[in-house]
Amino acid sequence: SHIWQMLQRMGIREEALEQSVNAEVAENLDFCCTVIEMHAIEKAVASIDEAIQNSCMVRRKHAESRSTAQFVDTTVLQGQLPNLPEALHPSLAGVRSQYRVYEEFVKIQRLITNPNEAAAASPAVLPVESQKQARPTVVPSGIASGGAASNDISGQVENLRALLAQIDKMSMKEGSADSYAQLQHDSELKKLVQTVFEIIDSKVPVSNVASSEQCAKQVFLSMLQGAANKLRVGIYLALLEKLNAL
Structure with missing residues (x-):
């Protein structure tokens, strides 16, 4: 111009x-x-x-300041923390208990990769675990190969993930409830969640040093991170609370 x-x-x-x-x-x-x-x-x-x-x-x-104290970012206390169980809240005084949770995840991943090696490394644990009697649980058909759940850790993880995959599909189609508490007692989705509760209560024995509670905790937390709606978040929080109550 x-x-x-x-x-x-x-x-x-x-x-x-x-x-x-x-x-x-x-x-x-x-x-x-x-x-x-x-x-x-x-x-x-x-x-x-x-x-x-x-x-x-x-x-x-x-x-x-060259302080020996661990740095803590207080902004992590904001956001979705009120919806998580108390045991999963970060602590300003230190995160040793939460850090142990991640150590358990590393152990589980290593044991899943080499189940035979992990079992051979801890032979003294096997007789104790084998004496435990697991309460029979109801698993929907098509979840476990051959109609029976595997007692080894990788089998338990796969069976649990298959159940949770069904829960995810049904929760996405559920339109009458926004939270787990609003589900009808006779709904198929709530029955499936109750089945997972029974698996948690049964404490199915495993063939190595990792416990079934650690397996379930790893699976629930990984699925919680991918939850896309309030109903799915509520279901996984209920499962984690059930697990922490053991």
């Missing part, structure tokens, strides 16, 4: 004026785009710096 007005004041003809402006714009188009891009980057950097300034300052002060 400025070039157009300047050339008009110089008395250039209309045809030459338009050609001159188009040529000038074409030659400087890359330069204009670069200026716009640089301005956008500077604005984005300023916005990001402003958003993370407080968090960075808190962490910098803790690092500069």
Whole structure:
């Protein structure tokens, strides 16, 4: 616009004026785009710096103090924590109990990968576990291979995941309830959840050092992270509360 007005004041003809402006714009188009891009980057950097300034300052002060105390970000106490069981809440005084939960996950994953090696490494545990009598539980048809649940840890995990997959499918189709407490007593979804309760209560023995409670805790927490609606979240929280009550 400025070039157009300047050339008009110089008395250039209309045809030459338009050609001159188009040529000038074409030659400087890359330069204009670069200026716009640089301005956008500077604005984005300023916005990001402003958003993370407080968090960075808190962490910098803790690092500069050279304190032996563990750093705790208090912002993790906000959000969905009120919906989780008390045992899963992070603690400002330390996270040793929560850290042990993740150590158990690592043990379970290693035992699932090498079940024979884990069983051979702890022969003294096997006779004790084999003496436990498991209460019979009702497992829907098609869940366990051959109609019977496997007693080894990998079989239990697979059977439990299959049950929870059915619960996920049914909860997505359930439209009359927004929470586990609102489910009708005679609904198929609630009966399936009760079946999982029975499996938890039965404490099916395993053939290695990991316990069935640890297996269930790992599966429930992994499925809770992928829960997409309030009903599914409520069901997994109820299962975790049942497990913590043992």
